[in-house]
Amino acid sequence: MASQEILREEPSRASFINDPKVRSLFFQTLVIVILFGSVWWIVQNVIDNLARLHIASGFGFLKGRAGFDISDTPIAYTSDSTYGRAIIVGLINTIIVAVAGIITATIIGFVVGIGRLSQNWLIRKICTVYVEIFRNIPPLLVIFFWYSGVLAVLPPPRESYNLPFGSFLNQRGFYFPRAVWGDGSWLILVAFLVGLAMAWFVARTARQRQMVTGQQFPVFWTSIALIAGLPLLAYALSGFPLSFDFPKQSTFNLTGGFQVKPEFLSLYLALSCYTAAFIAEIVRAGIRGVSRGQTEAAGALGLRSGPILRLVVVPQAMRIVIPPLTSQYLNLTKNSSLAIAIGYPDLTATAGTVLNQTGQAVEGVLIMMIAYLVLSLVTSAVMNVVNARMALVER
Amino acid sequence: MQEHDMSWVRTEMALAQPAPPSERGLYAWVRKNLIATPGDTILTILGILIVAWILPQVINWALLNAQWTGPDRTVCATVAQGGIQPDGWSGACWAFVNAKFGQFMFGRYPIEERWRPILVAILFVALLVPMLIPRVPRKGLNAILLFLVLPIVSFFLLIGGVFGLPHVETSLWGGLLVTLSLSFVGIAVSLPLGTVLALGRRSKMPAIKLLCVIFIETVRGIPLITVLFFVSVMLPLFLPEGVTFDKFLRALIGVSLFAAAYMAEVVRGGLQAIPKGQYEGADSLGLGYWQKMGLIVLPQALKLVIPGIVNTFIGMFKDTSLVLIISMFDLLGVVKQNFSDANWATPQTAKSGLVFAAFVFWLFCFGMSRYSMYTERRLDTGYKR
Numbered sequence: 001m002a003s004q005e006i007l008r009e010e011p012s013r014a015s016f017i018n019d020p021k022v023r024s025l026f027f028q029t030l031v032i033v034i035l036f037g038s039v040w041w042i043v044q045n046v047i048d049n050l051a052r053l054h055i056a057s058g059f060g061f062l063k064g065r066a067g068f069d070i071s072d073t074p075i076a077y078t079s080d081s082t083y084g085r086a087i088i089v090g091l092i093n094t095i096i097v098a099v100a101g102i103i104t105a106t107i108i109g110f111v112v113g114i115g116r117l118s119q120n121w122l123i124r125k126i127c128t129v130y131v132e133i134f135r136n137i138p139p140l141l142v143i144f145f146w147y148s149g150v151l152a153v154l155p156p157p158r159e160s161y162n163l164p165f166g167s168f169l170n171q172r173g174f175y176f177p178r179a180v181w182g183d184g185s186w187l188i189l190v191a192f193l194v195g196l197a198m199a200w201f202v203a204r205t206a207r208q209r210q211m212v213t214g215q216q217f218p219v220f221w222t223s224i225a226l227i228a229g230l231p232l233l234a235y236a237l238s239g240f241p242l243s244f245d246f247p248k249q250s251t252f253n254l255t256g257g258f259q260v261k262p263e264f265l266s267l268y269l270a271l272s273c274y275t276a277a278f279i280a281e282i283v284r285a286g287i288r289g290v291s292r293g294q295t296e297a298a299g300a301l302g303l304r305s306g307p308i309l310r311l312v313v314v315p316q317a318m319r320i321v322i323p324p325l326t327s328q329y330l331n332l333t334k335n336s337s338l339a340i341a342i343g344y345p346d347l348t349a350t351a352g353t354v355l356n357q358t359g360q361a362v363e364g365v366l367i368m369m370i371a372y373l374v375l376s377l378v379t380s381a382v383m384n385v386v387n388a389r390m391a392l393v394e395r
Numbered sequence: 396m397q398e399h400d401m402s403w404v405r406t407e408m409a410l411a412q413p414a415p416p417s418e419r420g421l422y423a424w425v426r427k428n429l430i431a432t433p434g435d436t437i438l439t440i441l442g443i444l445i446v447a448w449i450l451p452q453v454i455n456w457a458l459l460n461a462q463w464t465g466p467d468r469t470v471c472a473t474v475a476q477g478g479i480q481p482d483g484w485s486g487a488c489w490a491f492v493n494a495k496f497g498q499f500m501f502g503r504y505p506i507e508e509r510w511r512p513i514l515v516a517i518l519f520v521a522l523l524v525p526m527l528i529p530r531v532p533r534k535g536l537n538a539i540l541l542f543l544v545l546p547i548v549s550f551f552l553l554i555g556g557v558f559g560l561p562h563v564e565t566s567l568w569g570g571l572l573v574t575l576s577l578s579f580v581g582i583a584v585s586l587p588l589g590t591v592l593a594l595g596r597r598s599k600m601p602a603i604k605l606l607c608v609i610f611i612e613t614v615r616g617i618p619l620i621t622v623l624f625f626v627s628v629m630l631p632l633f634l635p636e637g638v639t640f641d642k643f644l645r646a647l648i649g650v651s652l653f654a655a656a657y658m659a660e661v662v663r664g665g666l667q668a669i670p671k672g673q674y675e676g677a678d679s680l681g682l683g684y685w686q687k688m689g690l691i692v693l694p695q696a697l698k699l700v701i702p703g704i705v706n707t708f709i710g711m712f713k714d715t716s717l718v719l720i721i722s723m724f725d726l727l728g729v730v731k732q733n734f735s736d737a738n739w740a741t742p743q744t745a746k747s748g749l750v751f752a753a754f755v756f757w758l759f760c761f762g763m764s765r766y767s768m769y770t771e772r773r774l775d776t777g778y779k780r
Contacts, residue, residue: 028602035606042633049632120435121428122442136760137753138713141727145753148734148745334618340720348620361628368621369613376616 046362053359061358062087068353070345072261083354090350091371097267097346098333098375104272105332106325109279116284127280134277139335142274146266147342157249166246166257174265175247178258184238191234192227199223263344267336275332279325286321287313318390326383330376337372347371457750460486464493472741488747491739498733499751502569502724508561512572515549519579527766529773542583549576565643569724571755573643577650577715577725582708584651589658589707590697594688596659597666607659614656619714623649627721646718654711661703665696698774705767709760716756727752 016022050057062084069079074092077085115127134142152171155161160170167176199222206217235242247257290313298312339346348368355364417423430436462470462480471488472478480486492499501509522541525531553576556562568576595607614622626649630640669692677687697704719728730748733739 024600028600031606032602045635046632048636052636118438119428119431120438120442122446123438126442126445132761133757136709136713136757136764138716138727138756140716140719141749141753141756144727144731145746145749148731149749150746152745153742330616337618337620338717338720340620348618348624352624355624355628361632365621365625365629368624369617372618372621373613373616 050362055359057360057362059363061354061360061363064358066354066357068357070350071343072264072345083358086350086354087347087367087371090345090347093339093344093350094333094336094346094348094371094375097264097271097336097339097344100268101271101275101332101336102329104268105275105279105328108272108276110283112276113280113283114287116280117287131277131280134274135281139270139274140338140341142270143266143338143342146269147262151262151266160249166244168247168249168257171262172259173262174260175257176260177244177246180243180245182243185242187234187238188231188242191230195227195230198230199226202226261344263339263342266342267339267344271332271335274335275328278328278331282321282324282328283317286317286319289320290316315390322383322387322390326380326387329379329383333375333379334372456485457487460484462486462488462490465490466494468739468741468744471739471743471747476741478741486743487750488739488741488743489751491733491744491747492751494739495729495733495736495748499570499726499729501572502729503567504563504569504572505561505567508555508563511552511555511560511563515552516575518545518548519575546580546583565641568643570729571726573718573723574712574715574725574727577647577718578708578712580647581650581654581711581715584647585654585658585707585711586704588651588655590662590693592655592659593662593666596663611656611659614653615660619649619653619717620720622653623717623721625649626652642721642723646721646723650711650715650718653714654707657707657710658704661700661707662696664703665698665700666692668699669696701771701774702767705763709763712759712763713756726755 062082064083065079066081066083066086067079068086070077070086070089072093073089074096075085075089077089112127112130115123116131118124118127151173154169154171157170157172160168160175163169165177167174169175202217202222203219206219210216245257247259248255294312294316295308298308303311336346337348340349340352343349351364351368351371355361358364413419417426429439465471469478470490471480471486473480473482473484475482497506497509501512504512522537522545526534526537526541531537551557552560553568553572554563554565592607592611595603596611598604598607623646626645627642630645630648634640673691673695674687677691682690715725716727718725719731724732730752733748734745
């Protein structure tokens, strides 16, 4: 019985210093004290330095006159506009190049990624060479290559390359016809939206009908007809209000049309090519991650190669692909800040100019950081929604 | 009932038959890999067209039409541009790379002092190569020499100012020297720092966990350029008056912090992949936290994520080119700076310089990724499925 007595005793405590709870509390307090101490020290230094440099802190400077020009302005902007507006112009430019780059990179990436798994030896090798080249050189170098190596040595406007559909390419950029929307063209937009809504409805009904009766309905062609046909019909009915302003060659320059500047073009092409190499690897890994048994089982059920790909392989591959794809989209958005190296006025470039002109370093860097964080969060949120829809629904 | 003596057992193996002719040789390979189906044939033709369009252009430009030596821009410019080449000539201007090679490697490092970076490079290679070959013994000593002694020796050798070596400002450094020293220090700092951050993120102490999460997620959410802006503009504001930081050091801090945040996420993935039993086993052996992590968990976790770690290294190596934005001149920066040299300005200069820089970057990154694949195979203990 004596042994049981011993067991009931208080467990012998080791020394106070070895108690995990005390230790954890001690280290956390220590870290917090050090952190607050250094933050306080830094804040004091910043205040002293700002006072010495006669810089007023706060965001009031955003209302001041900018006084510098921006080459690409998606919204109205002159050098008389405010600093705040200049930063917004930069933010919009960042979003434009990021969205355009993401779309193109995804298309190239999927084509190359599937190409790397092709039965065809030559296609496989070409895609491998593409991926290995672009994965292993810095994105900034790719941007410079397009900018100084390719676009800057194009012929001057007078000897522009004539491309199809009345577009031109020269050292000042890429010119293509601009759509001029006449009276009543709002009808086209409305028709397009109605077409989209109807296509969605048709797809839903057809799906429900297939679930109940097993009968299929050609959803794809109906949707195409609705989405493309309705706007065309509206275009004809409203009396052809849409016309095109073609770029024309004059003595020294091209006039009219829509000009895409070489800065945007090189940034967009470089980001697309670079990120596509990474997306290709992700797609390849995703498709290879779907086990062969799935394809074989689908074949045993009597599906043909098209439906096997569409209904069995791709949905499962997408589950593997989407999370790393999201981080590539985020990388592309962040890499768009390299625009500053070639003078495309993105967020970093305009905020950097504002920062240099006003000396408001703290606020300028803060705005940049918050803007990129928000962009990243929005992108991840969108992709999380897509991911949730794709994710495996388990009982 | 055993009268039937029909059983006949073959006593020697049948000889292997050669594969049928349709499955052998070049024709079978071509049929299987290039013209299996009509669609495949079309793809092959398309592929051949692409190769036939690109390859001759590349070879002509980079090798056949290229100018390898020359005193100035005239060798690389057409007659209309004031040079000696016929009109319509297009070829690489390797003469430019040749003439500027010293700058591309060392930047504006004084010519009579260039033996110092060369000596550092020789020491680096002499320590790195045995480190990379698994069979060479004494890895511990080698690692100490490479990661502790070499940085200190290189620091004094490159900066100078002691032992009678003239002082060389870091603003004179440039080219591959900057690229390599930035990435080497970044690699040496980011792996331990990232590991500590990852451990902090998985820590049970809420304050430390929160701090690590905030740091990692903030740094990962903003571009490196913003981080570099931050360290180059804000650090001087953070310090008391009169205390200044070397610009090179600022870039080093920025790059290392940035890479550490990404490294932390990679290491965290490895930590999560280690089964709980390993942690519990270590606990039951009575190991303390650092013993548990250092002896049991991290060796397994880091081995699992070698590809991710090397990918982060490659990413950082490429990202060092961004220091150009805060007006430091790494390899790419020096190449770009030399475009404006009037002595060499031709339409081909930029392309040639950039292709050269791309080739150097590519060699390093490709080498790293191949070495990581090799290590991965070597360390594969059959743990992964």
